[in-house]
Amino acid sequence: MPLSPLSPSAELAADRTQPYLWTMNFGPQHPAMHTTLRLVLTLDGETVIDAVPDIGYLHSGFEKLAEHLDYNQYVAVTDRMNYVSPLANNVAWHCAVEKLLGIETPRRCQYIRVIVAELSRITDHLLALGAMGLDTGAFTHFIYAYSAREDLYDIFEAICGARLTTSYTRVGGLKLDLSPTALQMIRDFLRRFPRTLEDMARLLHQNRIFVDRTRGIGVLSKEDAINLSCSGPVARASGVTRDLRRDEPYLAYGDFDFDVCCDRRGDCFARYLVRMDEMRESVKIVQQAIENLPAGPVNLGDQARSILPQKTAVYTTIEGLITHFELVMSNRGIKVPCEEVYAATEAPNGELGFYLVGDGGPRAYRARCRPPSFIHFAAFPHLIRGHTVSDVVAVLGSLNIIAAELDR
């Protein structure tokens, strides 16, 4: 006897052997699968009884690689981790390294790191929402989001010379200071961007199709969010008021005035709203940071013994050259304590932390990355049970799974 479409999923899950149930493979190469995710769905008609995610289609050995590259080199690999917001990964990585070393970066560096981290939060949310709109049939929304992203790419290019693979941070500082051009570009962007956000909101907020496809879909309760270790916008949309920027202030976040965006409903629409609001808050933070940008150096002086000297010093002074070689030669390098440390930042997707084990040498003995996408994707079967196949893409879009961060 086929089940009625409205029967609750809990009962269905009990008898999975019924002959009318069928299995559908979704991915790993499917447009809605955000690159390389794969799901094996058990269906009754079009109701999803169970979903078994299968991942690892992009497992490239990031953590093993970290054991073979030094603390400055590995930043280039963190770009490729969550490639939608590479700067946030750069910042997270070097915050962890600096915590292990016990050094504190100059104020200006901290402010600039906040600026780039918040800008990359905007790029990440733009892509997440654009793709979520795309998956639920709103192509125009995606084009709006993407054109704002192109503006941000121009800014990143002005800041560090690359659109996507930024590698901007260094131990104890940054690759480059913010140039006046870049500052002006950021100011212009901040002036234009609220308008874009309004346009995007007008396209989707009241869009009947979008709202119907996301409201009440994939509900995650507060208890489940904590039990499943969720963080970031996914947890905040379920009422967990946890934001590491406020709760464990790192960098200069203590200096800024911003709200933690939360919602109680925990469905896809709530996650969409939280991301929208967070972009507004990010704009606020960047504005404050730009206006109050402290003067001074962006790098710790080389007396700290673990900071790469300025390139001009390397080329013109013997001390600079020696320090440079001391730090980059494979048998020298930064001396870290034989200790272990965990440092987390609030990345666009959630808590992005690194657990670092130093063994005194120039390379990490172990660098574990706590990937938010991995943990959120693990919660996916819980969210989708009892909904229809078409909801799969809406829920996936709202979780914003980035495959490279998921599989590392």
Next chain:
Amino acid sequence: MAVIAELPDNVAVTKLDELVSWCRKNSLWPMPFATACCGIELMSTGASRHDIARFGAEVFRFSPRQCDLMIVAGRVVMKMMPVLQRIWQQMPEPKWCMAMGACASSGGVFDTYSVVQGIDRFVPVDMYVPGCPPRPEQLIQAIIDLQAKIQREGTLWGREFDAPSRQQPKRALQES
């Protein structure tokens, strides 16, 4: 008499090849096999600013049966390679394959246990796009170059694919 007997054959075949190649090159339907960061640049190429439609290659199809250009954007790991091969086999002839980015071409920065060191070890590749990631402009240039290649070598029956050099994977599976 002899001239007339030979000419039509000659003229007709050459022209048909060119005509067909011209049609093919200006309506490439890409299959975006986007796995990683390069896929984001591939999306940028398709989005508003760079607009790949200007080169007749905007019809991204996610069904391999409808595509003739596979753009492998991103690293391919050993768990993914069989999927890529199956998709390649599902594409109808004539078809071309483009390795976008350092990872797809050679493994890039990921010289690790799980990343395939260049997809050309396992599937034929017609065009390599350097960069990590290649800029959208560079991808567009690669598509223009591929179009030129199709125009230059293309034949109605796909004889250009029969050349012995095309039969072998680019690099033998020698590994230190």
Next chain:
Amino acid sequence: MSDVSSNTMDALPAEFADLLSSEFRGQRRIVVPADRLIEVLKTLKEKLGYDLLADLTCVDYLTYRDAQHRFGLVYNLANTETNQRLIVRCFLDDPEPTVPSAVPLWAGANWLEREVWDLFGIRFAGHPDLRRVLLPEGFASHPLRKDYPLQGRGERHNLPVITRAEG
């Protein structure tokens, strides 16, 4: 250290007084023997409010100077009310390193434990579904162990080749 938080926890309750504890850069860590692990985690979760399992991972100390054990599990707990963190360590040794699973306490431990099994080969007794998660089923090694080479043992070249003629 303003860069990263320093949330130190107050004194541990009396029942944990015998556990080794240390602190570095404001982070409190305790070491728990494997047979008491679940009991301690349960107390931490239910009595002391460490309700969030932020992370679970492992370190292979094979080549670490002066290491006494081969593997060290890391349970990274957080208290969502007070925002304190606590790191629980549990050391294991070859052969057949096994600990009881934390899935009954936190559903979120499910994939994290699968990942540790996949990459380090540590068994979690009582785990509902201990399969490999990142590497293909049938992969022979556990790649994050220190005796596994970065470039692997040739698995990445061991795939069929397709030529134009077959394609």
